[in-house]
Amino acid sequence: MVWRDDSTALVLRHRDRPAPDFAPLVAHGYLAMAESPNPMHRLWSERRWLKLALAHGCYWHRCTFCDTCLDTIGRFDPADAKTVVDWMESAMAQTGQRSFHFVDEAAPPPLLAAVARRILDRGLEVEWWTNIRFERHFTPALADLLARSGCLAVTGGLECATDRLLALLRKGFDLTQATRVMAAFARAGVLVHAYLMYGYPTQTAQETVDALELVRQLFAAGFLDSAYWHRFALTVHSPAFRAADQLGIRILKTPPTALLAMKFRLASRAARTPRPLRLACAARSTTSCTAKVCAQTCAAGLSFVCPAQSWRAASCARPQITSATTFCGYRGTRSQAPRIRCRVSMLVWNGSSFNTTP
Numbered sequence: 001m002v003w004r005d006d007s008t009a010l011v012l013r014h015r016d017r018p019a020p021d022f023a024p025l026v027a028h029g030y031l032a033m034a035e036s037p038n039p040m041h042r043l044w045s046e047r048r049w050l051k052l053a054l055a056h057g058c059y060w061h062r063c064t065f066c067d068t069c070l071d072t073i074g075r076f077d078p079a080d081a082k083t084v085v086d087w088m089e090s091a092m093a094q095t096g097q098r099s100f101h102f103v104d105e106a107a108p109p110p111l112l113a114a115v116a117r118r119i120l121d122r123g124l125e126v127e128w129w130t131n132i133r134f135e136r137h138f139t140p141a142l143a144d145l146l147a148r149s150g151c152l153a154v155t156g157g158l159e160c161a162t163d164r165l166l167a168l169l170r171k172g173f174d175l176t177q178a179t180r181v182m183a184a185f186a187r188a189g190v191l192v193h194a195y196l197m198y199g200y201p202t203q204t205a206q207e208t209v210d211a212l213e214l215v216r217q218l219f220a221a222g223f224l225d226s227a228y229w230h231r232f233a234l235t236v237h238s239p240a241f242r243a244a245d246q247l248g249i250r251i252l253k254t255p256p257t258a259l260l261a262m263k264f265r266l267a268s269r270a271a272r273t274p275r276p277l278r279l280a281c282a283a284r285s286t287t288s289c290t291a292k293v294c295a296q297t298c299a300a301g302l303s304f305v306c307p308a309q310s311w312r313a314a315s316c317a318r319p320q321i322t323s324a325t326t327f328c329g330y331r332g333t334r335s336q337a338p339r340i341r342c343r344v345s346m347l348v349w350n351g352s353s354f355n356t357t358p
Contacts, residue, residue: 014056015079019090022050027095040193040226043129043153049101050091054084054115058105060133062170063157065200066105067237073105081114088119088126102130109137116149129153129191133171134178143184153191156181158227160197161211168202170239175214182223193226194218200232201240201247 032046055078061068068074079087092098107130119126127150132138134156156178159166163174182192196215198208218224234241234249244251 011077014053014077015083017079019087020052022091022094025095027097038226039191040153040155043191047099048097049099049129050088050095050097051101051103052084052087052091054078054102054104054107054111054130059108060106060172062172062239064169064239064243065159065197065232065235066239067235068239069237078108078111081111081118084111084115085118085122085124088124089122092124092126098124098126100126100128102128104131106131106133109135109142112146113142116145116151119149124150126150127152129155131155132181133173134158134181135173136177136180138181138184140184140187143181143188143190147185147188147190151190153193153225154185155193155195158194158196158215160200160203160207161214162207165200165203165207169200179218179223182218183221186223186225191225192223193228194224196227196229197232198229201249 027048030048032048034042035045036042055076057071057076058066058068058073059076059078061074061076066073088100091100109132112130112132129152132154157171158178159169159171161175166174182194185192194215196211198211215224215227219227234244240247240249241251
């Protein structure tokens with residue numbers, strides 16, 4: 001591949017690109033693993049997804065935290081529905097797989113509707129999911145159409161989850177509109193995952209608490225199946241970076257020598273032999289239990305060592321940990337989460353402690 005910076009060169013339209021070549025992919029050579037009981041996380045990790053893009057860039061490209069200056073975001077160039085479904089049929093013929101992930105930053109509602117109709121007209125049996133915006137064009141009728149075409153799940157950015165911050169983020173919708181969209185997909189039988197954000201400039205503690213309460217209510221109402229909070233990170237190609245002064249952000253200039261020193265320290269640390277992993281457990285009795293990794297003892301790679309003289313069957317039973325992965329916002333009405341008899345309260349790795357409340 002050769003890169004040439006030529007502003008006069010013709011730009012290849014997304015619709016004119018050839019179908020992706022999945023022929024070298026050994027699709028059946030991948031293990032299906034569940035990293036979490038969260039239904040959306042299981043969907044991501046247990047299934048094999050063929051990746052396709054409905055469009056180049058984002059049709060909205062206005063969110064203040066996003067890298068809208070980059071061509072991959074700011075230049076919107078969609079394919080047509082026929083081309084997308086042709087790509088899907090080509091991928092199915094090459095791999096024998098029928099599960100697709102449309103990797104768009106935000107899938108355009110009109111294009112999704114057209115693709116769904118093409119899938120139904122051709123009688124294709126496929127499954128797919130994508131990222132959307134919780135905007136007004138996703139009506140109950142459209143949600144039902146997408147579900148009938150094979151849509152299993154949608155993900156969308158609810159971000160700071162307050163109307164003031166949604167306006168500041170230039171999301172283009174408010175909480176009432178977002179709730180209508182989530183309800184429409186939930187009633188159509190489509191899983192809904194929300195990306196959430198904390199730490200955006202000017203966000204108050206009360207707004208953070210209000211966002212938590214709103215998300216709790218969305219889970220309780222059955223409109224949300226999964227959610228995850230991400231800490232705001234400022235990127236140089238975002239509108240927020242250009243408006244740093246207005247947002248009260250102070251940009252710290254890191255000298256190159258400091259970056260080199262940091263890289264050297266990380267490389268030196270990685271070269272050391274890591275200490276054993278210890279899990280400090282809060283058992284039912286006052287006797288404290290610890291655990292360390294030992295791949296030779298059980299399939300899960302965990303062996304447990306108790307500092308007490310013996311394991312007590314009644315009050316300090318040997319812990320059975322079926323999943324040590326933390327997850328956020330799991331609503332356990334569709335499937336039950338595995339139970340952990342000994343609650344893992346802290347993870348100690350290389351001398352650093354991390355709270356791991358499962």
